[in-house]
Amino acid sequence: xxxxxxxxxxxxxxxxxxxxxxxxxxxxxxxxxxxxxxxxxxxxxxxxxxxxxxxxxxxxxxxxxxxxxxxxxxxxxxxxxxxxxxxxxxxxxxxxxxxxxxxxxxxxxxxxxxxxxxxxxxxxxxxxxxxxxxxxxxxxxxxxxxxxxxxxxxxxxxxxxxxxxxxxxxxxxxxxxxxxxxxxxxxxxxxxxxxxxxxxxxxxxxxxxxxxxxxxxxxxxxxxxxxxxxxxxxxxxxxxxxxxxxxxxxxxxxxxxxxxxxxxxxxxxxxxxxxxxxxxxxxxxxxxxxxxxxxxxxxxxxxxxxxxxxxxxxxxxxxxxxxxxxxxxxxxxxxxxxxxxxxxxxxxxxxxxxxxxxxxxxxxxxxxxxxxxxxxxxxxxxxxxxxxxxxxxxxxxxxxxxxxxxxxxxxxxxxxxxxxxxxxxxxxxxxxxxxxxxxxxxxxxxxxxxxxxxxxxxxxxxxxxxxxxxxxxxxxxxxxxxxxxxxxxxxxxxxxxxxxxxxxxxxxxxxxxxxxxxxxxxxxxxxxxxxxxxxxxxxxxxxxxxxxxxxxxxxxxxxxxxxxxxxxxxxxxxxxxxxxxxxxxxxxxxxxxxxxxxxxxxxxxxxxxxxxxxxxxxxxxxxxx
Amino acid sequence: xxxxxxxxxxxxxxxxxxxxxxxxxxxxxxxxxxxxxxxxxxxxxxxxxxxxxxxxxxxxxxxxxxxxxxxxxxxxxxxxxxxxxxxxxxxxxxxxxxxxxxxxxxxxxxxxxxxxxxxxxxxxxxxxxxxxxxxxxxxxxxxxxxxxxxxxxxxxxxxxxxxxxxxxxxxxxxxxxxxxxxxxxxxxxxxxxxxxxxxxxxxxxxxxxxxxxxxxxxxxxxxxxxxxxxxxxxxxxxxxxxxxxxxxxxxxxxxxxxxxxxxxxxxxxxxxxxxxxxxxxxxxxxxxxxxxxxxxxxxxxxxxxxxxxxxxxxxxxxxxxxxxxx
Numbered sequence: 040x041x042x043x044x045x046x047x048x049x050x051x052x053x054x055x056x057x058x059x060x061x062x063x064x065x066x067x068x069x070x071x072x073x074x075x076x077x078x079x080x081x082x083x084x085x086x087x088x089x090x091x092x093x094x095x096x097x098x099x100x101x102x103x104x105x106x107x108x109x110x111x112x113x114x115x116x117x118x119x120x121x122x123x124x125x126x127x128x129x130x131x132x133x134x135x136x137x138x139x140x141x142x143x144x145x146x147x148x149x150x151x152x153x154x155x156x157x158x159x160x161x162x163x164x165x166x167x168x169x170x171x172x173x174x175x176x177x178x179x180x181x182x183x184x185x186x187x188x189x190x191x192x193x194x195x196x197x198x199x200x201x202x203x204x205x206x207x208x209x210x211x212x213x214x215x216x217x218x219x220x221x222x223x224x225x226x227x228x229x230x231x232x233x234x235x236x237x238x239x240x241x242x243x244x245x246x247x248x249x250x251x252x253x254x255x256x257x258x259x260x261x262x263x264x265x266x267x268x269x270x271x272x273x274x275x276x277x278x279x280x281x282x283x284x285x286x287x288x289x290x291x292x293x294x295x296x297x298x299x300x301x302x303x304x305x306x307x308x309x310x311x312x313x314x315x316x317x318x319x320x321x322x323x324x325x326x327x328x329x330x331x332x333x334x335x336x337x338x339x340x341x342x343x344x345x346x347x348x349x350x351x352x353x354x355x356x357x358x359x360x361x362x363x364x365x366x367x368x369x370x371x372x373x374x375x376x377x378x379x380x381x382x383x384x385x386x387x388x389x390x391x392x393x394x395x396x397x398x399x400x401x402x403x404x405x406x407x408x409x410x411x412x413x414x415x416x417x418x419x420x421x422x423x424x425x426x427x428x429x430x431x432x433x434x435x436x437x438x439x440x441x442x443x444x445x446x447x448x449x450x451x452x453x454x455x456x457x458x459x460x461x462x463x464x465x466x467x468x469x470x471x472x473x474x475x476x477x478x479x480x481x482x483x484x485x486x487x488x489x490x491x492x493x494x495x496x497x498x499x500x501x502x503x504x505x506x507x508x509x510x511x512x513x514x515x516x517x518x519x520x521x522x523x524x525x526x527x528x529x530x531x532x533x534x535x536x537x538x539x540x541x542x543x544x545x546x547x548x549x550x551x552x553x554x555x556x557x558x559x560x561x562x563x564x565x566x567x568x569x570x571x572x573x574x575x576x577x578x579x580x581x582x583x584x585x586x587x588x589x590x591x592x593x594x595x596x597x598x599x600x601x602x603x604x605x606x607x608x609x610x611x612x613x614x615x616x617x618x619x620x621x622x623x624x625x626x627x628x629x630x631x632x633x634x635x636x637x638x639x640x641x642x643x644x645x646x647x648x649x650x651x652x653x654x655x656x657x658x659x660x661x662x663x664x
Numbered sequence: 665x666x667x668x669x670x671x672x673x674x675x676x677x678x679x680x681x682x683x684x685x686x687x688x689x690x691x692x693x694x695x696x697x698x699x700x701x702x703x704x705x706x707x708x709x710x711x712x713x714x715x716x717x718x719x720x721x722x723x724x725x726x727x728x729x730x731x732x733x734x735x736x737x738x739x740x741x742x743x744x745x746x747x748x749x750x751x752x753x754x755x756x757x758x759x760x761x762x763x764x765x766x767x768x769x770x771x772x773x774x775x776x777x778x779x780x781x782x783x784x785x786x787x788x789x790x791x792x793x794x795x796x797x798x799x800x801x802x803x804x805x806x807x808x809x810x811x812x813x814x815x816x817x818x819x820x821x822x823x824x825x826x827x828x829x830x831x832x833x834x835x836x837x838x839x840x841x842x843x844x845x846x847x848x849x850x851x852x853x854x855x856x857x858x859x860x861x862x863x864x865x866x867x868x869x870x871x872x873x874x875x876x877x878x879x880x881x882x883x884x885x886x887x888x889x890x891x892x893x894x895x896x897x898x899x900x901x902x903x904x905x906x907x908x909x910x911x912x913x914x915x916x917x918x919x920x921x922x923x924x925x926x927x928x929x930x931x932x933x934x935x936x937x938x939x940x941x942x943x944x945x946x947x948x949x950x951x952x953x954x955x956x957x958x959x960x961x962x963x964x965x966x967x968x969x970x971x972x973x974x975x976x977x978x979x980x981x982x983x984x985x986x987x988x989x990x
Contacts, residue, residue, distance in 0.1 A: 075881040
């Protein structure tokens, strides 16, 4: 038995004592006038006395009064008994983001997190439930069950090379706890705090506790946060690597950057970038014409705390190596012709819709203007002003753009383009297609979409440039030039961030052999042979991925690179407030009151007893006469 | 002093009722009497066990036999009798001297004694209020029967009104009783014993009808009996109206109390519980029986008047039952 408000116990003594004191002082005698006292003489002498205070006579009425007063005091003290401790459901979330590979904590932040998670696991009983969630690019439930069952999964967990999906992991943990309402839930996140602000998770079934595994908070990091190979504006037939290096440290840094041929290891260039604290700088390196794959690394004698972002490997695009064969199929090709011819290295061929032969030589890019054939060719496509009645992009109607609502301003298609030029464009309202996403859209419908078909990239302009008057603006040739570069770049060596799925053209054999950066080989089957796309979703490791012909391993079907390229993730300094999050949903007995002991309070029963006692006391008092 | 406008006169029943209802005629929560009630009182008459002696003109049998109009009896001639009243016809037949005795009706001397002790000013309604009502009604009946009415307040000092004759003097009764107040401690037995001597000589008639209206709160009923004996020896025809409050019979539950005597101010500490209340009731019943027995032993007409009963019930039922009224 314990009392939640023990100070009120004093009332349990003080109230009866006050009643007794009042009886002593007042004798509880009322003065009543009667016609004569001789009829009352010697009947029942007063026990209260007259001249000096005396203890009141212990009558039933007094006993009831004392009992009521004591009950009132005890009730206010909130007596309670401890309930048996309910079992726990603890969800351990391991932050598996790239920053967890930092070695400022020994041996690494992730290993430290694993040890602390194992320690937490050891403190749980066999009746407790444990779930282990890895917060990599996606939140993954590694194991769930008693502590012994999940221990091995915890030991096998590895950090990732990308961002950590902590938001999704907490939401998943809340769902897990909601499945066990009889257990007291607790979510424990082992993280270094190097993550962007969390979006609101919604209703939480259990409180969230963050355990920091960050090392030295002043630990800085230098990283390659961007690298692209593009044709030089001054000489389109030559290429240059544009590299952005960030100094994510509170001290200035002198960073040597080495650019080499990834295949031969031959150094192409070496430059040193002087960067002030917390800044980024870029450099451009002219590349030789025959370079197909580029390795860029920060060449320092001692690696920093996070070597992961010190080296990137990218494929060089076709652009600039030879002329691009672009086929324009258009009934009125004047505007597009001018725009395409303005793109350096483009070798343009123009045909009318009637003369279009799908079985002809496959161009690098096919542009359909106001026309779509019954079957789309395999290859990168730019579709402009899709005609009504085609079955590939069902047209629902036309609209005039009044305001832009969705703009992916960072998309390569919009680089250097004044988007406001699209205001007033007359676009086609298309039925929603799952494989395309809008880059620019108005409230009335999409204007620019991009996506993949059979593993090949597509860009769709839903507007007619001539009708919209865009052909006379500077934005249109830039938009076309960006589309050409986007379609080619994507085909000739894509670079994705860790965790992003990659769609590749389907191999003829229906399966392919994937070679991971660490040399592991894996046969990848077509998930849907009719879709004509080979999806590779396990891209968490950074490095170069090779897709080989499953029948002939010497034939390289495609390749892509996975690089971190995330300045936020490269900034490994803890910068988030790791204050615990309270539970916000009523799940289980202790979820609603996580900070209180599980107790059974008895004050309601005592209050009811108090009412009964007071009622009996009143009854006795009124029936005395 | 209560001043009642002279315009209010007791002309007819309506006038009496109007006068009775006047605010300054009322005491506390005294029940109002309607004109119909006064009509009922008109049919009542006082019953006395003694001949009336207040002189001719009354409606009560007189002790005076001759000279009068109504023949009553014959008796033997005695020396000193007026020879004019000798019945010569009887002498002629029987040869003895017989004197004709006639009977007269005289006025009744009515003394209404009101106990004005402090104990009477108790209860709801007050015993004193109910006693004043009874005195008023009896005075009305007496005046209507041409009795000579006197009202005596037995307080710490005697206050008397009267003699009043004729109902035209009824407003005097109301004015007098409206000013009656309780007067502290009153030794009722002693005051009754001294009553024959303290009355004004001229106002000391023989054989009056005394009606005592009191709560009779005397610790020893025997002393009260002795006082009654004094009055009886003085020739009074005594009737007792015992005023009793229902709160006296059923006191409220009180717990630990200090009982204060209304007359003496004496304080009695007492713890009231079920047993004490029951014992009090037993004692009250015994005391009432003793009072009644004292009155019965002396042949007094004794009526108990509970204050929760109306004045009409008292007069028409209770006092007729004890033959004080008819």
